[in-house]
Amino acid sequence: MEKNKLKAVIFDLDGVITDSAAYHYLAWKSLAEELGIPFDEQYNEKLKGISRMESLELILKNSSQGASYSLQQKEALAEKKNDLYKELIRQISPADLLPGIAGFLKELKENQVKIALASVSRNAPFILRQLGLDAMFDYVADAAAVPNAKPFPDIFLAGMQAFGLQPQNCFGVEDARAGIEAIHRAGMQAVGVGTPEEMEDADLVTTTDELRLDLILDKLGMEL
Ligand code: B16
Ligand code: MG
Numbered sequence: 001m002e003k004n005k006l007k008a009v010i011f012d013l014d015g016v017i018t019d020s021a022a023y024h025y026l027a028w029k030s031l032a033e034e035l036g037i038p039f040d041e042q043y044n045e046k047l048k049g050i051s052r053m054e055s056l057e058l059i060l061k062n063s064s065q066g067a068s069y070s071l072q073q074k075e076a077l078a079e080k081k082n083d084l085y086k087e088l089i090r091q092i093s094p095a096d097l098l099p100g101i102a103g104f105l106k107e108l109k110e111n112q113v114k115i116a117l118a119s120v121s122r123n124a125p126f127i128l129r130q131l132g133l134d135a136m137f138d139y140v141a142d143a144a145a146v147p148n149a150k151p152f153p154d155i156f157l158a159g160m161q162a163f164g165l166q167p168q169n170c171f172g173v174e175d176a177r178a179g180i181e182a183i184h185r186a187g188m189q190a191v192g193v194g195t196p197e198e199m200e201d202a203d204l205v206t207t208t209d210e211l212r213l214d215l216i217l218d219k220l221g222m223e224l
Contacts, residue, residue: 003223007169010159013119015175016193018096027085037063048176051149052078092130100209105136107213114138116159120149150178153186189220
C-alpha cells in the first residue's frame, strides 16, 4: 500500500518550541495566590492549550466566590495575568528553544516540508520573534481569527488549509492532552512531546531532542 506523503508539520508553541508553558504557570499561580485560590502544577496541566478565559474559569472553579465574579471582573483578572505573562516572556531569547527543535526545523526545511504554527496564544507571534524563528515558519495561524481553542481542531485546520493540504499529508506536534485531541479531530496523526502517561493518546511519544524525521515517518507510516 502506498504511504501518505508528508507535506507539512504543524507545531504547537508552548511546551514544544519553547517552555513558555512554565511562564503561563507562573503568571496564573501569582494571580491564584493573590485571590487565595489553591493552584499547583498538576492542576495547571488542565490549562495547557485552552484559551485564556477558559483557563481563568477553571481556576475560579476552586474558589468559593468563583461564581460571584462579573464578566468585567473576569476580564480584568485575565488581563492582569496576561500583563504579568508578557512581562515574563520579554526575557525569552533564542537560547530558550527547547533542545532539538532548531535541528528538527532545519531538517524539515531541507526536505521541503512546510512548517506552520498552531498556537491559540495571542502572544505567539511575539514569542516567535523573541526566539528568532520568524523566517522558519511558512505560516502562523492567527489565534484571534480562530473561533474555538483546543481541543477543537480549528487552529490545526487553519495551519493545514493555509497550504491547501489534506490532513493525511500533515502531522501535528503537541505537549498537551487538549492539543493531541485537537490534532486528531483535525484528522491528522499526533506526535506527543512529554511523558507516556500525559501523552497516552498520541500516535508517537517522544522528547524534543529525539525528533528525527526518518524515525517519525517510519512510526507514522508516512514518506517524503
Ligand atoms: P494567551 P498553545 C496556549 O498556547 C497555552 O497552552 C495556554 O496555556 C494559553 O492559555 C493559551 O495559549 C492562550 O494564551 O493567554 O497567551 O493568549 O499551547 O496553543 O501554544
Ligand atoms: Mg503546548
